[in-house]
Amino acid sequence: VSIVSPDGCWLGVVIARTWLLSGRLLEIPSRSQSELNSSHWLRLLNFTVLYVHLLRSDIVIAAVDATVSGDVAKKYGVSGYPTIKFFPKGGDVEKAEEYDGGRSADTIVSWVNKKIGTNRKVKSAPSAVIALDEATFETEALGKKAALVEFYAPWCGHCKVRRNSKNMLFVCYGSCVSTATGTEIRNLG
Amino acid sequence: VCRQQLAPKYETLANNFAGDKDVVIAKVDATEHGELADRFGVTGYPTLKFFPADSKDPVDYQGEREVGAMTEFLNEHAGTSRNADGSLKEGAGHVAALNDIITSANGVFDNNFLTSITNAAKDLTGKAAEHGKLYVNAASKVVSKGVDYPAKEIARLEGMLKSTSVTAEQKGNFQLRQSILKAFQ
Numbered sequence: 001v002s003i004v005s006p007d008g009c010w011l012g013v014v015i016a017r018t019w020l021l022s023g024r025l026l027e028i029p030s031r032s033q034s035e036l037n038s039s040h041w042l043r044l045l046n047f048t049v050l051y052v053h054l055l056r057s058d059i060v061i062a063a064v065d066a067t068v069s070g071d072v073a074k075k076y077g078v079s080g081y082p083t084i085k086f087f088p089k090g091g092d093v094e095k096a097e098e099y100d101g102g103r104s105a106d107t108i109v110s111w112v113n114k115k116i117g118t119n120r121k122v123k124s125a126p127s128a129v130i131a132l133d134e135a136t137f138e139t140e141a142l143g144k145k146a147a148l149v150e151f152y153a154p155w156c157g158h159c160k161v162r163r164n165s166k167n168m169l170f171v172c173y174g175s176c177v178s179t180a181t182g183t184e185i186r187n188l189g
Numbered sequence: 190v191c192r193q194q195l196a197p198k199y200e201t202l203a204n205n206f207a208g209d210k211d212v213v214i215a216k217v218d219a220t221e222h223g224e225l226a227d228r229f230g231v232t233g234y235p236t237l238k239f240f241p242a243d244s245k246d247p248v249d250y251q252g253e254r255e256v257g258a259m260t261e262f263l264n265e266h267a268g269t270s271r272n273a274d275g276s277l278k279e280g281a282g283h284v285a286a287l288n289d290i291i292t293s294a295n296g297v298f299d300n301n302f303l304t305s306i307t308n309a310a311k312d313l314t315g316k317a318a319e320h321g322k323l324y325v326n327a328a329s330k331v332v333s334k335g336v337d338y339p340a341k342e343i344a345r346l347e348g349m350l351k352s353t354s355v356t357a358e359q360k361g362n363f364q365l366r367q368s369i370l371k372a373f374q
Contacts (some may be wrong), residue, residue: 128203128357130215133222140213146242146267147213148250148259150199152235153220 084108086115195235195254202259205275208361211242212267239266268316281368282320284313288372298331298373323369331373339370346370 076085076096084099101107109120132140132149141147203214219226219234229238229247237250239262248266252258257273264270270281286309294302306328310321331338346363349355355363 127200128207128214129200130203130213132215132217132225134225137217137222137225140215141240142245144242145211145213146263147215147240148202148263149238149240149247150195150216150235151219151226151229151231151238152216153218 086112088115198254198256198259201256201275204357205256205260205271205273206263206269207357208359208364209267209269209271210358210361212263212269241266277364277368279368279371282323282365283369283372284317284320284324286313287321287324291372296336298328298336300332303328303332320365320369323366324372327366327370327373339373343367343370 078085086097086099088095088097099108099111101111113119129150130136130140141149199214199216206212206214217225219231225231231238237254237259238247239250240247250259250262252262260271260273264278270278272278287306290302290305290309294305303325307325310318310325313321327339327342330342346367350360350363
C-alpha cells in the first residue's frame with residue numbers, strides 16, 4: 001500500500017487506535033507523521049490538521065490507496081473516493097460506519113469528538129480571507145464595500161471525486177461541478 | 190483551477206488588500222451555506238464573484254486565478270490602486286489639484302503654501318477628501334520641519350510597516366501616507 005501518490009484517488013479510513021494495537025488493522029502500513037503530512041490526499045481533506053489534533057487521543061487517522069488495495073475497498077463496500085469510514089474500538093467490522101458529513105477538519109473533528117468522547121479543537125491559521133455565513137454575507141458582501149467572494153467546497157481537489165453531500169451530487173474533475181440534485185452517482189472517470 | 194491551487198493565492202490577495210477598508214476579500218463554504226450558493230447561481234467550485242459597493246448584483250470573475258490578475262480586476266472595479274506584491278501603485282491617493290499647488294510652490298513651503306493646500310482640500314469630496322486631509326497633515330509638517338521631512342517620514346513609515354505588530358488598517362494607512370508624501374518630493 002502506497003500512501004503518497006499525487007494524483008490517485010484515495011479511500012480514507014478513520015480507525016480506532018485499539019485496532020492498530022490489537023494488530024487487527026487493515027492492510028495499512030505504519031507511516032511516519034511527516035509522510036502522512038506530505039500526502040496529497042491528507043491535504044485534500046484537511047487531514048494534516050485533523051491528524052495533528054487527534055494523534056494523541058484514542059484514535060488513528062489512516063489512509064488506504066484504493067487503486068492499489070482494491071480488495072480492501074471492496075471488502076468495506078467503498079464505491080466512491082474519497083470515502084471516510086469510522087471503525088470503533090473493539091474490532092467489530094459490522095460496526096464500521098461511513099462518515100458522511102462535511103469535509104472540513106472542523107466538522108470531522110467535532111464528529112469524532114462525539115463518537116469517542118474527546119474534546120479536541122482545530123486551531124486554524126489566522127486568515128485574511130473573511131469567512132461569511134448567511135448573516136454576515138448581507139453586511140460584508142452586499143453592503144457599502146466592494147467584495148470579492150469565493151464560493152468553495154472544502155473537500156474539492158483536483159482528484160476525481162464523487163460525493164453525495166446532503167442532497168446535492170458533487171462531481172469533481174479539474175474544477176468541481178455540482179450537478180442537479182439527486183442521488184444518482186455518475187462516474188465521470 | 191481547483192481550490193487547493195487557488196486558496197494560497199486568494200490568501201495572498203486578501204493579505205494585500207487587508208489595508209483597503211472599502212474592499213472585502215471573503216469566502217463562503219457552499220456545502221455549509223448552500224442557500225447563498227443557490228441564490229447567486231453558483232454551480233461549480235471554486236467560483237469567484239464580485240459584488241460592487243452598494244450592489245446586490247454580482248459580476249462573475251472570469252479572469253485568471255492569479256494574484257496579479259485578481260489585483261488588476263479589483264483596481265478596475267473597486268477603485269483600488271495596488272500592485273500584485275501588495276504595495277501601492279505609484280501615485281496612489283494622489284489628488285491632481287493638490288499636486289499642482291505643490292508643483293507651483295517650487296520648493297518654497299511656507300504658510301501661504303499651507304493655506305493654499307488647506308483651502309483646496311476643503312473643496313474635495315469622497316475619497317479625494319480623505320486623501321486631502323493627509324495632504325494637509327503632510328504639508329503642515331513640511332512647513333514646520335523642512336523639506337527633508339517627506340524622505341525621513343517615508344523611511345520611518347517603512348520601518349513601521351516591517352513590524353509584525355502592525356495591523357492591516359495601519360498598514361493601509363502607512364502605505365497611503367507614504368504615497369502622498371512622495372508628492373512633496
